[in-house]
Each structure stands twice: as structure tokens, then as C-alpha cells.
Amino acid sequence: xxxxxxxxxxxxxxxxxxxxxxxxxxxxxxxxxxxxxxxxxxxxxxxxxxxxxxxxxxxxxxxxxxxxxxxxxxxxxxxxxxxxxxxxxxxxxxxxxxxxxxxxxxxxxxxxxxxxxxxxxxxxxxxxxxxxxxxxxxxxxxxxxxxxxxxxxxxxxxxxxxxxxxxxxxxxxxxxxxxxxxxxxxxxxxxxxxxxxxxxxxxx
Amino acid sequence: xxxxxxxxxxxxxxxxxxxxxxxxxxxxxxxxxxxxxxxxxxxxxxxxxxxxxxxxxxxxxxxxxxxxxxxxxxxxxxxxxxxxxxxxxxxxxxxxxxxxxxxxxxxxxxxxxxxxxxxxxxxxxxxxxxxxxxxxxxxxxxxxxxxxxxxxxxxxxxxxxxxxxxxxxxxxxxxxxxxxxxxxxxxxxxxxxxxxxxxxxxxxxxxxxxxxxxxxxxxxxxxxxxxxxxxxxxxxxxxxxxxxxxxxxxxxxxxxxxxxxxxxxxxxxxxxxxxxxxxxxxxxxxxxxxxxxxxxxxxxxxxxxxxxxxxxxxxxxxxxxxxxxxxxxxxxxxxxxxxxxxxxxxxxxxxxxxxxxxxxxxxxxxxxxxxxxxxxxxxxxx
Numbered sequence: 001x002x003x004x005x006x007x008x009x010x011x012x013x014x015x016x017x018x019x020x021x022x023x024x025x026x027x028x029x030x031x032x033x034x035x036x037x038x039x040x041x042x043x044x045x046x047x048x049x050x051x052x053x054x055x056x057x058x059x060x061x062x063x064x065x066x067x068x069x070x071x072x073x074x075x076x077x078x079x080x081x082x083x084x085x086x087x088x089x090x091x092x093x094x095x096x097x098x099x100x101x102x103x104x105x106x107x108x109x110x111x112x113x114x115x116x117x118x119x120x121x122x123x124x125x126x127x128x129x130x131x132x133x134x135x136x137x138x139x140x141x142x143x144x145x146x147x148x149x150x151x152x153x154x155x156x157x158x159x160x161x162x163x164x165x166x167x168x169x170x171x172x173x174x175x176x177x178x179x180x181x182x183x184x185x186x187x188x189x190x191x192x193x194x195x196x197x198x199x200x201x202x203x204x
Numbered sequence: 205x206x207x208x209x210x211x212x213x214x215x216x217x218x219x220x221x222x223x224x225x226x227x228x229x230x231x232x233x234x235x236x237x238x239x240x241x242x243x244x245x246x247x248x249x250x251x252x253x254x255x256x257x258x259x260x261x262x263x264x265x266x267x268x269x270x271x272x273x274x275x276x277x278x279x280x281x282x283x284x285x286x287x288x289x290x291x292x293x294x295x296x297x298x299x300x301x302x303x304x305x306x307x308x309x310x311x312x313x314x315x316x317x318x319x320x321x322x323x324x325x326x327x328x329x330x331x332x333x334x335x336x337x338x339x340x341x342x343x344x345x346x347x348x349x350x351x352x353x354x355x356x357x358x359x360x361x362x363x364x365x366x367x368x369x370x371x372x373x374x375x376x377x378x379x380x381x382x383x384x385x386x387x388x389x390x391x392x393x394x395x396x397x398x399x400x401x402x403x404x405x406x407x408x409x410x411x412x413x414x415x416x417x418x419x420x421x422x423x424x425x426x427x428x429x430x431x432x433x434x435x436x437x438x439x440x441x442x443x444x445x446x447x448x449x450x451x452x453x454x455x456x457x458x459x460x461x462x463x464x465x466x467x468x469x470x471x472x473x474x475x476x477x478x479x480x481x482x483x484x485x486x487x488x489x490x491x492x493x494x495x496x497x498x499x500x501x502x503x504x505x506x507x508x509x510x511x512x513x514x515x516x517x518x519x520x521x522x523x524x525x526x527x528x529x530x531x532x533x534x535x536x537x538x539x540x541x542x543x544x545x546x547x548x549x550x551x552x553x554x555x556x557x558x559x560x561x562x563x564x565x566x567x568x569x570x571x572x573x574x575x576x577x578x579x580x581x582x583x584x585x586x
Contacts, residue, residue, distance in 0.1 A: 025552075049549060058558045059578055062526065065586035067554045069545060079546045 008195075011181045012091050013039050015197050016115055019173065020044055024086035027051065027111060029073045029103065030093030034061035041066075049085075051076050074099065077106035085111040094118050095154050101163070108169065108202050117197035122156035122190045125179060157190045164200060173199040218297035220287075221253045224278035228318065229352045235313075238347075241338025244327055248352050249318025250274045250310035253294065254302035260359035264300055264584075265349065266290065266309040267366030267373035270440075270498050271490060273317035276309040277302075292572055299581030305362060312373075313348035314340040314498060316491035323425065323491045335421030340497045342369070342505045346376045350384075360384055363584060367391035367569040368536065369498070372505050375544070378523040379507070388525045389580055391569040392533050394540040395507040395514055395547075401535055404443050405499040408436030412492045421493055433492040434483030441482045446532040446565030450475060514547035521548065525555040526583045528576065530568040532561075556583070 013036060020026060022044045028037050031050025034057075040046045050061050050068040061068035069076055077088075088111035090103070095118060097103050107114045120126075157176070164171055176185040176193035185193045229248045236242045251274050256263060266276050268289070277294035279287050294300040294307055311319040314337065322337040353361070364374040364385055371393025378388045397405075412418055415432030423429070442450075454475040462472040471477040507517045525548055529541030538559050548555035558579055562568040569576065 047552070055558065055560070055575065058556070059575070059582060062556055062558070062579055063582040063586055065524075067524075067549065067556055069549070069557045070559050071542065071557065076546075080550060084550070 007181050008092070009035055009039075011177065011195065012036055012117060012197070013043070015117070015175050016040060016087075016089065016091075017043050019115060019199055020046060020087050023047070025049075025084065026087045026089065027085045027107075028089040028091065029077075029107065030090065030096070031061060031066075031068065032057050034064045034066045034068065036089070036091060037061075037066055038064045046087075073097070074102050074106050077103070077110045080110040082109055083112045086113065087111060088114045090114065090116045092117055092119065095152050096150055097153070100153065100155075101167075104163075104169075105167070108200070113172065113199055113201045115197065115199050116160075117195065118155050118160070120157045120176075120190070120193045120196050121154035122158065123179070123194045124191050125194070127191075157193055157196050160196070160198070164198075168203040169200050170203040171198055171200050219295055220291070221278035221295050221302055223280070223282070224251050224253060224275075224288075225280065226251050226274055226318065229310075229355055231348070231351045231355075235344075235348065237338040238341045238343050239339045243320065243333070243338065246313060246320035246348060247318070247324070248310045248313065248320075248348060249315075250308060250352060251276070251278075251288075252309075252356070253277055253307045254305055256306040256357060260357045261362060262304065263306045263308055263353065263356075263358040263361050264363045264365060265353065265361055265377070266294070266300070266307060267345075267349075267364060267370035268309065268312065269366070269368040269370050270495075270502065271437075271486070272370070273315065274309045274311040274319075275317075277307070289570065293577060293580065299577045299584065300365065301581075301584075305584075306358075308353065308356065308358070310349055310352055312345045312498070314345070314494060314501070316494040317489075321491065322421065322493035322497060334423075334493060337493070337497065339504075340501050342372045342376050342501055343380060345501070346373055346380055349373075350381065361386065363387040363389060365389040365391075365580070366393075368393055368566065369502055371536075372502070375507060376505075378521050378525065379517060382520045382522040385523045387584065388523045389528075389583060390525065390541075390544065391528045391576075392530055392536050392541070392566055393527070393544075394536040395517075395544055396505060397502055397536075398540070401443075402503045404440060404535075405503050408440055409496055409499055411435040411439070412496060415492075418492060421496075423492075428492045430487045430492075433487050433490065433495060434480075436495060437486040437490075438479040438483040441479060443535045444565055444567040446534065446563055448532065449564045452563075454478065514543065515551040518548050518551045518553060521551070521553050523554075524583075525553065526579070527555065527557050528569070528579060529557070529559045530562050530564075530566070531559060532563045533566045533568065535566040 024046050026046040026048050028050045031052050037048040041048050058070045088107040094100050175197045176189040177195040179194045232245050234242050235246050275288045276290040277288040296303040311317045314321045322333050326333050364377045366374040371390035374388045374390045378385045412429045412432035415429030418429035457474040459471050459477050527541050527545050529538035545555045545557035
């Protein structure tokens with residue numbers, strides 16, 4: 001479990017560390033215990049703010065010396081002027097949001113760019129697991145049985161890209177990774193990508 | 205000053221600050237109040253725990269709330285049944301760790317527990333100030349505390365920590381002395397009181413002012429507007445609790461007196477008996493004039509001035525800030541605590557908002573609360 005988490009974190013850090021300019025104002029929605037933000041702060045000297053609803057996670061962020069806000073993401077975003085943040089991050093958070101479209105729109109207003117990473121529900125192993133067992137697939141996250149799981153609203157690569165097209169959201173960059181969360185996927189991403197990370201902004 | 209030396213405590217264990225005694229700091233210079241008026245000199249009564257380091261930069265200032273005082277930890281005598289009002293958070297190995305930090309708490313200017321206030325004698329006239337004491341603000345309290353810290357050799361505050369009125373002081377500190385304060389912990393507080401909170405203060409003051417014993421503020425010690433003050437305290441105390449906690453603690457339980465069938469308008473319910481006790485014990489320890497001055501200071505406190513935008517006021521801030529709101533606090537509700545952090549973050553400052561789901565209302569910050577200890581301890585350590 002910890003190993004999988006470590007790989008995921010490392011993946012996010014690699015990609016975002018590459019994308020995010022030093023000294024940027026970064027907002028991480030669903031920041032958890034603040035590991036990603038802490039690393040980004042070390043690596044890129046970003047001005048980091050995290051948002052989470054879980055008191056225990058807030059406590060962990062406080063121990064890391066991060067600025068963190070306990071509350072709802074959409075209403076938090078609405079408090080800031082347009083383009084206040086250079087980057088808003090939604091790392092493996094979007095599938096747990098009650099109203100993802102509202103949060104994404106809010107993030108693209110309060111932030112110049114949004115980095116959004118999610119596990120692709122259309123990944124072949126997920127499809128296979130669905131077929132074989134009829135159980136909700138968890139792919140790499142399969143460490144929490146459903147009674148203890150939070151509500152999930154999984155998203156797939158094509159669904160996300162269709163949403164972007166419909167909302168006139170410009171895709172600046174995309175990274176698709178195979179089941180090992182390391183090897184890039186070039187073709188057939190809807191089927192072959194286990195993890196997808198996009199950089200998007202409002203279309204000019 | 206206290207008998208708790210850091211070496212006596214093993215890491216990870218908590219201890220008590222033990223026996224402590226207060227001291228008086230006398231500032232012989234005139235003090236000019238924010239809204240005009242001055243006094244020729246003043247005294248602040250204070251306590252300290254732990255040791256100030258050679259650089260003078262390991263001090264934590266604790267700011268007390270309306271009815272608090274300088275005695276926030278330890279005991280004055282082995283016969284004391286109660287320790288200082290925040291003993292659960294201050295001590296060796298506790299979140300405000302006296303093994304690491306030099307902890308200072310003073311009775312506010314205008315107070316009635318040893319610091320100069322309306323009941324103190326004006327050296328220029330030889331009689332108490334009474335209502336001639338100048339109008340007092342939170343900022344005045346902070347400026348007086350700064351004189352004390354200078355006197356103690358504190359070069360920089362590692363942190364200022366306070367709840368309610370103490371939280372207001374903590375916020376004022378980081379605005380008035382941005383280079384002097386590294387961290388701020390403000391609990392159950394607000395940038396300005398709501399109309400409802402002002403209204404409660406106004407009713408409390410009204411009870412005092414309309415008590416014939418007030419006599420324009422001139423009364424002998426112990427003989428003042430005791431009825432008015434106890435009514436003010438009883439009412440205010442309700443605002444410090446929550447509906448749920450009162451229901452759980454008292455419900456509709458009746459007193460023995462009621463059971464004996466003796467009462468007409470006596471103390472029928474336990475909650476009445478509790479409030480009467482609160483009112484009665486308050487008049488023995490608190491001065492009515494101080495109550496008037498302090499509640500006025502609360503009402504006047506407004507960080508939205510002068511521009512109407514909180515982030516403008518916070519533009520000067522350099523401290524790292526932790527604000528904690530309590531879900532059941534309806535006096536300074538979570539929204540008002542959140543607003544502080546919103547404004548700080550909009551202004552590009554380092555600030556954290558955490559909300560604790562405790563049911564005891566406004567006074568939640570004073571009770572035993574491991575989750576609060578972890579937050580405050582974690583923030584001070586980080």
C-alpha cells in the first residue's frame with residue numbers, strides 16, 4: 001500500500017515539478033497530508049496553499065509548516081480574484097468531488113492553469129475487472145474495500161477530453177502513463193493509460 | 205519564577221509548571237491611549253514560565269480573554285484547588301512547551317487583577333480612576349504588553365497565542381509589530397464583532413449601568429453594582445456555551461430547592477442554579493468598571509477599518525498564522541474565523557484555517573481537547 005502511494009506521489013511530483021515554474025503561487029485542492037506541496041515547496045520554492053476537508057489531514061499539513069485551509073474547495077476558490085494562482089492542482093481528487101464541473105470552472109477562474117490528474121476508468125484492467133467480477137474496479141487504489149471507501153465518481157480519458165471541448169477548456173499538456181505509473185503511453189490512451197495528468201487553461 | 209526546570213522532564217512526557225508567582229511590571233512613563241487620554245504610569249501584573257534564551261527570541265505571549273487574567277498555568281500555593289486557566293495547554297511537554305519556550309502572560313491594561321485599570325489609584329489625584337479611566341482598545345492592551353516584553357528582554361516573540369479577546373490581541377500584535385512576531389495562534393475570534401455580539405455586550409453594560417450601585421462608576425471595592433455585574437455575567441456566559449452542551453449538561457433537571465416545593469421564582473432548574481453561581485462567583489473576582497471597559501474594547505475592535513477590506517489591514521503582516529474556529533461557537537462563529545484566513549491568503553500571507561467540531565460553543569478552546577493540542581503543538585513545532 002505504502003509503496004503504491006509512494007509511486008503515485010513520485011509520479012505527480014515528477015510531472016508537476018517539470019511543469020510548475022519556480023516561485024509560483026500554487027493551490028492544491030484535496031491536498032491530503034501535504035506531501036506533494038511540501039516537496040514542491042522544497043523543489044520549486046512555490047508559495048503553497050492546500051485545501052482539504054479532513055481535520056486529521058489539516059493537522060498533518062500544519063506539522064509540515066504549510067498554509068492550509070479546512071473547508072470546501074468550490075467556495076474557497078470563489079474568494080480569490082481571477083488568476084490569483086499560477087497553478088491549481090487537482091491530483092487524484094476530481095473523482096471524489098460532488099460537483100467536479102463547478103470546481104474545475106472555479107479553478108480555471110482563480111488559477112491561470114489547472115493540473116488535473118486522475119486514474120483512467122477506461123484503463124483495460126479496470127474494464128476487465130468490471131467484466132470478470134462485476135465489482136467496482138480500484139486498479140492501483142484497490143486497497144480500500146467498498147464499505148470504507150468514499151463515494152467515487154470515476155472519470156475516463158475520453159470523458160475528460162470531451163468535457164474540455166464542450167467547456168472550451170484548452171489542453172496545454174497531457175501525460176498518459178501505463179499500469180506501472182511510469183511508462184508513457186503514446187497510443188490508445190483511453191484503453192492503455194492507467195493514469196492521466198493534464199495541464200489545462202481557459203481557451204483564449 | 206517557577207520550579208519547573210526543563211531538564212527534569214523526559215521527552216514525550218508532560219509535566220506541570222508547578223508553583224508559580226506573579227510579578228508586577230511598573231512602567232513609569234505616561235501611556236497615551238489610542239482614542240486620546242493618558243495615564244502618568246501603569247502597572248501590568250504578569251507571570252512567566254520557562255526560561256528566556258540568551259537571544260531573547262524564544263518567548264510565547266499568551267493573551268487572556270475577557271474574564272481571564274495573567275495566571276494561566278500552574279498553581280500559586282499547594283493548597284490551590286484550581287490551576288491557571290490554560291494549564292491544560294501550557295507546561296513541560298505540553299503544546300505550549302515551557303521546556304522550550306519562555307511563556308509570558310499579563311493581566312491586560314484596564315484589568316482588575318493587579319494591572320492598572322479603573323479601580324487603580326490615579327497618582328495625580330490620589331483617588332481611583334473610576335470612569336475617568338481613558339477609553340481602552342485592544343491596541344492599547346497590546347502596546348502596554350510590548351512595554352512589558354521590552355522590559356523582560358524579549359527581542360522577538362516566537363508566538364502570540366490567544367482565544368476570543370485574546371485572539372483579537374494576537375491579531376493586533378501581528379499588525380502593529382509585524383517584525384516582532386513570528387507566529388500567531390488565534391482561536392475562536394473575529395476581525396470585528398457582529399451586531400449580535402455587540403448587542404449582548406450592550407445588554408451586559410446596561411445591567412451594570414442601571415444598577416444604582418454603579419453610581420457613575422464611583423463605588424467602594426466590593427460594594428459596586430453587584431447585581432448588574434452578575435446579571436451581565438450570567439447572560440454573557442450563555443453566549444460562551446452552546447445549546448447542545450447546555451442541553452446535555454442540564455436539560456430540564458431540577459434543583460433540590462425545587463423538589464422541596466419552596467420556590468416561586470427561585471432556582472427551580474439546574475441551569476438557573478449554575479448561572480447564579482457563575483454570576484455570584486464573578487462579582488467576587490471581577491470589577492464592574494473593567495467589565496464595561498473591556499466589553500467596549502471588544503465592540504470597538506474592527507480590523508476592517510480604515511479601508512473596509514481586511515486584506516488591506518493584513519498587508520503588513522509577516523507572521524505565520526493559525527486560526528481555529530469551533531463549529532458550535534455562535535458568538536464568534538466559524539465564518540468569522542474563516543474570513544480572517546481568507547483575507548490573509550488573498551493578501552498572500554501564510555495562514556491556516558482549521559475547524560474543530562467540538563460541541564461546547566465559544567469556550568471550546570478552554571476545555572480539554574486533544575485535537576486542539578495537536579494542532580497548536582504541531583503549529584508551534586513546525
